[in-house]
Amino acid sequence: xxxxxxxSLLEPGKHFMSGNIACAEGAxxxxxxxxxxxxxxPSSEIMEHMSVRLPExxxxxxxxxxxxxxxxxxxxxxxxxxxxxxxTSGPGFSLMLEGVGYALMTETPCLIVDVQRAGPxxxxxxxxxQGDIMQARWGAHGDHRIIGLSPWxxxxxxxxTIEAFNYSEKYRVPVIFLADEVIGHLKESLYINPEIKVLxxxxxxxxxxxxxxxxxxxxxxxxxxxxxKLLITGSTHNELGFRKVSDPxxxxxxxxxxxxxxxxxxxxxxRTESYFTENCEHLLVSFGSSARSAYAAMQRAxxxxxxxxxxxxxxxxxxxxxxxxxxxxxxxxxxxxEMNRGQLVHEIEKCLCDKKVMSLPKTRGEAIYPEEIYQAxxxx
Numbered sequence: 531x532x533x534x535x536x537x538s539l540l541e542p543g544k545h546f547m548s549g550n551i552a553c554a555e556g557a558x559x560x561x562x563x564x565x566x567x568x569x570x571x572p573s574s575e576i577m578e579h580m581s582v583r584l585p586e587x588x589x590x591x592x593x594x595x596x597x598x599x600x601x602x603x604x605x606x607x608x609x610x611x612x613x614x615x616x617x618t619s620g621p622g623f624s625l626m627l628e629g630v631g632y633a634l635m636t637e638t639p640c641l642i643v644d645v646q647r648a649g650p651x652x653x654x655x656x657x658x659x660q661g662d663i664m665q666a667r668w669g670a671h672g673d674h675r676i677i678g679l680s681p682w683x684x685x686x687x688x689x690x691t692i693e694a695f696n697y698s699e700k701y702r703v704p705v706i707f708l709a710d711e712v713i714g715h716l717k718e719s720l721y722i723n724p725e726i727k728v729l730x731x732x733x734x735x736x737x738x739x740x741x742x743x744x745x746x747x748x749x750x751x752x753x754x755x756x757x758x759k760l761l762i763t764g765s766t767h768n769e770l771g772f773r774k775v776s777d778p779x780x781x782x783x784x785x786x787x788x789x790x791x792x793x794x795x796x797x798x799x800x801r802t803e804s805y806f807t808e809n810c811e812h813l814l815v816s817f818g819s820s821a822r823s824a825y826a827a828m829q830r831a832x833x834x835x836x837x838x839x840x841x842x843x844x845x846x847x848x849x850x851x852x853x854x855x856x857x858x859x860x861x862x863x864x865x866x867x868e869m870n871r872g873q874l875v876h877e878i879e880k881c882l883c884d885k886k887v888m889s890l891p892k893t894r895g896e897a898i899y900p901e902e903i904y905q906a907x908x909x910x
Contacts, residue, residue: 535725536561539587542724549687549713550575550617552720553643554583556691557615559726562641563589564612566603568596568622571655572711573645576617597622601629601642608638609762611733611753613695617643620662621652623669630704631670632764634788637740637751639698639731641691643707645714648869648895657895658711660818660869666706667847673785675792677799678706678847680817681713685720690844696729697799701791702748708846710869712819712897741769746790792848801844802853806832810839812907813861815854815878817843820867820898827903838907846874851881858882863910865890867898 539558547555554576557565565580577593584591590607594600597618604614618626623644633640644666648659666678677697681690687709694705732750739760742749749769752758761771766781774780792799805828807813812831814824821842831838841857843850858864864882866875867890875889890906892898 536728538722538724538726540722542722544719544721546719548715548717549684551579552684552687553691554579556688558583558587560692560695561728562613562615564607564614565591566594566600567616568594568600570619570622572647572714573617573619576643597625601626604640605633605638608640609754615641619645619647620649623662627669633704634670634674635764636762637702639702640704641694641698641707642704646710654895658869658897660710663846663873666708673789675789676706676847677703678708680708680843680846682818682821684716684718687713688720692726699729699731702751710818738769740767740771745787746794748791796848799845799848800850802850803842804857805840807839807841807857809860811837811862812910813858813864814840815864815866817846820869823898823900824867824903826900830904831907836907849877854881858885865906867903869898
């Protein structure tokens with residue numbers, strides 16, 4: 531996998547901007563050269579910023595007629611050799627899901643930013659939510675694996691966008707960037723490094739584009755016009771891309787590899803953070819903006835003698851089972867604050883079946899406040 535260090539497109543040092551703008555700048559820093567999208571609150575600032583910035587770096591921007599067209603154009607541009615992205619929110623993400631499945635089956639690297647809002651359906655268009663967690667994992671039908679990242683700061687909106695592109699290129703997989711409205715519209719400082727580590731796909735046209743000798747391998751991805759005889763199909767296909775929809779051996783081999791290339795590299799993909807988990811009795815487990823409130827609640831609880839700790843998911847998918855079990859070793863209770871009716875908590879319950887796991891859901895179109903989490907900790 532070619533690894534290079536590129537100079538930052540922004541002046542190195544401290545900047546002040548919103549999460550959505552930081553996401554757009556992170557995409558440009560990672561080498562994104564194509565954006566197709568449709569405006570939708572609360573992600574529209576990403577699209578607006580990319581429409582201005584992409585022409586400045588010889589990239590291409592297009593506003594499509596809807597989100598179905600957006601993800602389709604993005605997939606096509608990826609096979610033309612570009613790093614591609616789109617940004618949306620829940621209703622638009624729902625429309626994209628068939629395209630996500632196609633990108634998974636064709637092993638097309640691309641980035642889908644979902645700045646989550648309160649749902650379902652149109653819901654509260656300008657209000658925060660975190661209800662797309664399971665949609666990101668299971669929205670595309672069939673057996674597959676996905677990578678999903680969740681930022682909790684403007685700094686991570688920038689840094690993790692670059693990381694998301696690197697994961698997408700390295701594993702030839704669509705990556706879902708699960709931000710939320712609070713982080714997307716938050717303004718705070720971030721630091722731009724002079725150099726950025728960027729991974730680019732292997733594009734040789736001499737090897738099969740859909741198969742490797744390794745059962746968990748990632749094949750090279752030549753682009754159209756490079757000389758390879760490319761056949762791209764969402765149907766079951768062999769290593770050369772030929773449809774083999776009636777061959778059970780071909781299908782099993784393909785699907786096993788699509789899953790194994792993520793499953794067998796989970797330790798390389800998963801990122802988490804732990805605070806005061808070594809001897810905590812009450813563990814908070816959260817992600818995104820809710821984890822910021824959990825961190826503040828944990829600090830107050832510890833000042834008052836309550837042995838609280840925090841485990842934060844940065845990578846939501848694949849699920850950080852090993853890391854969570856380690857963080858929860860000493861705790862008696864686990865509290866999971868999230869802006870939905872309880873989605874990630876069920877995965878946590880399965881992982882920590884020997885612990886008392888409690889949900890702290892909120893679906894008022896408001897952020898979860900530190901005081902709410904603190905009071906729940908006190909009442910345990």
